[in-house]
Amino acid sequence: MPRVTPKGGNLTHMETLAQRLVHRGWRMTAQRRVIAGVFDNTTGPGGDDHQVDGHGADRHHDHHTHLTADEVHELSAAVLPEISRATVYNVLGEMVDAGELLAVNVGDRITRYDPNVHESHDHMVCNGCGSIFDIPAGPPPAPTGHADFLVESADVIYRGRCADCR
């Protein structure tokens, strides 16, 4: 996944995912509302500040913002029992295509969905519990020996142990 270039005004990232979709003119069907709500309900008490300090006091819910499609389905079905897995996949795909969700892969072939599209960030993965944390993106590493190669994006994954797993 390429790093995300922050776009939009200062207010955009204060909005919930559901609000962002409404502002895009999306018709909020029950399915879309429930799926967006899964992300909005797991981004922390304010729902809008989880990415500010990445690995700080908020870390315990940070990793919930990187949900697999199965997790999204499970959480959606708790609210809307008839929602199908296919619907969840379709809606997630629409949100990714619209740039409102990132499809993140941290090397385990499992795609996770991340609503943090407004802050350019890298990921830090715990080898113990698998938690994924957002951290502000550093400068892209320069590939040595390829001075003529123009770097446009880099996927950086830091691996280690979270405070709970050390």
Ligand SMILES: [Zn+2]
């Ligand atoms: Zn851990």
Ligand SMILES: [Zn+2]
């Ligand atoms: Zn992320």
